[in-house]
Amino acid sequence: MGVGLIFKIAAVGILVTILSQVLKHSGREEHAFLISLAGLILVLTWILPYIYDLFIMVQDLFQF
Template sequence: MGVNLIFKIAAVGILVTVIGQVLKHSGREEHAFLVSLAGLLIVLFWIVPYIYDLFSNIRDLFSL
């Protein structure tokens, strides 16, 4: 996992926050929620392979 992934996650967080605030102030709370959910799913999509590798390494370490 590189620093590049951390910067991408931070960029998504900043973008989701700005878009969410704009949508909330314009009275579209439902759309702001959907933008937040989409941002969360994007970040999870990036993180899941690293979590899988972590559990694979732990399984190999303990020979399970």
């Protein structure tokens, strides 16, 4: 896992937070929720391969 991935996740978090706050203050709570959900799904798609590799390593570690 590179440092670049952590910076991308942080950038998405900051962007989603700003957009959500702007949308909530303009009275569009539904859109703010969808933006937050889209950010979560985006970050999960980036992290999913690393989680899969972790499970494979743990499985190989305990395999006899």
